[in-house]
Structure formats: C-alpha cells, structure tokens
Amino acid sequence: MLLIQCPYCAVERPELEFRYGGEAHIARPESPSELTDEQWADFLYMRSNPKGVMAERWRHVHGCGRFFNALRDTVSDRFLAVYKAGEPRPAIEVSAPAAPNKETGR
C-alpha cells in the first residue's frame, strides 16, 4: 500500500484514505460555447498519460476532505512531491527512468 503525504494534514496516511482525481492543472475553458467540438473533446477527454513524472489530483476524502496535487512517477509509483491546490507545480528534476530489471522485465 502507498503512503501518501497530505499537505493539509501534514502527515503520511495510507492510500485507503485517498481518492485519485485525475490529471492536475487542467483548467476549464473560460467560454466553452466558443470552442469547436474538437477543442471541447480535448478538454474533456484528452490526457497526457506520461510514462514518468505526472502531476495529478488527489483527495484526502477520509481525512481532511481536501483536494491537493501530487507529482508521481508512473513508472516507479513513487510520490515525488505533494502541494496544495492552487499552488504551481514544483520544479522536480526528472531523472532518467531506471533501466528495466533483467530478471523481472519490469
């Protein structure tokens, strides 16, 4: 089980207390009626889905109830940083992905 730091409670809590909220820093367009269908579909459905560091939203639903953002490496599943909603994405130097383990292939 993952231990996730909540930036509001300032404690590490088990993953069970949290809900995943999708990719972070996706702003709703100011005037949706002026967008083309493609632009609207982009906003609704298209996500970056990177292999590596990703900024995503989490909610401490069984704790303080707050949404916050986290940087997580989708390869190692490690949390690199957590920060409060509304704060800019912290600069984290992205290290090269670890070489695959020859025995497990992962």
Added chain:
Amino acid sequence: MSEAILYSADGDTETVLAAPGLRVSRTRPVARFAFRGDAAAAGKAGAAFGASLPMTPLAANQVAARAALWLGPDEWLLLAADEPPAAIAAGIEAALADVPHALVDVSERNLALLVEGERAARLLNTQVFLDLDLAAFPVGMATRTLFAKAEIILWRLGDEAFAVECWRSFAPYIEGLLLEGARGL
C-alpha cells in the same frame, strides 16, 4: 478526568466489551455540530462556543464539557455535553450573523464509543491503519480516518483511552469488528 465530563458511559447499555486491559463502552448523547468556515468565522465561533477552534491540523481543544476538533482547513466538529443543541446553535449563530459559515446540527448522526485500557491501541489497530504509538499519535490528537470500511473520527483522550465517533448506522458494524478483534488479541 475532564473527558469524563464530555463523554459519560450510557447507563445500562454502556458496555460493548469488557476484557482484561480492555473496555469498550457506548456513551450518552452529546450535542454535535459540523462547522465550516474560514479562519475569521472559526475565531468568532470559538469565542461564542466557549472552546476555541484549533487551527493546527489534527488538534483538538477541550474546555470542560465542550470540545472542538480540527477535521480540515475549514472544517471542525464541535461537541458539547452541557446544553441542548438548539441553545448552543443559537449562541453561535448570533455571533456569526454577518460572517459566511455553515453550522449543521449532527447530534443524531453520530455516536461515540470509548475504547480504553492498556490494549486499546492494539484493539483499534486491528482495523485502523494508523500508527497509534504515543509519539506518532499523542494525547489530544484527533483525525478522521477509516475503521475497516467505516469512516470514523478517532480522538485520543488519554494514554490508553480513545473516543471513536462514528455514524450511528455504522456502530453495529464497528462494535462487531471490535468484538471479533478482541478475540484475536
């Protein structure tokens, strides 16, 4: 002890579980409020309530038979055993007439179980996945968390005493799991 003033055992139906070094009991009803608001509203509410609303995460502030528990950056649980809910609500609302806030009477939603004894932390840890060591979870700390699949508010009243605030309908589930857990300790 001061916590006995807030939470007192509930007469005939009090004992859920009694074992060596372990006691789980139901408590008498108390007035409970869910309070939401910013820091300014919380300051005024604390002054009117008689127990200031803590601004530190996971803190609780108890004054005699009243307590305010930090649940989130803008959310507190208020507990009071000395007056009926309507009188308390009227006092807080009067002080907050011009400040945006939400004060909801949840007295009937929750009930509290007292888990006490030298094995209390071990019993809770059968279903609560938090470190309940005194260094990590000191006396006075309160937090919302999970008890198996039920959401609870866990408040440490003493070295060997915890209050478990849970939704009324979840109480049989929690009591049942506590009984099961105690058999395996």
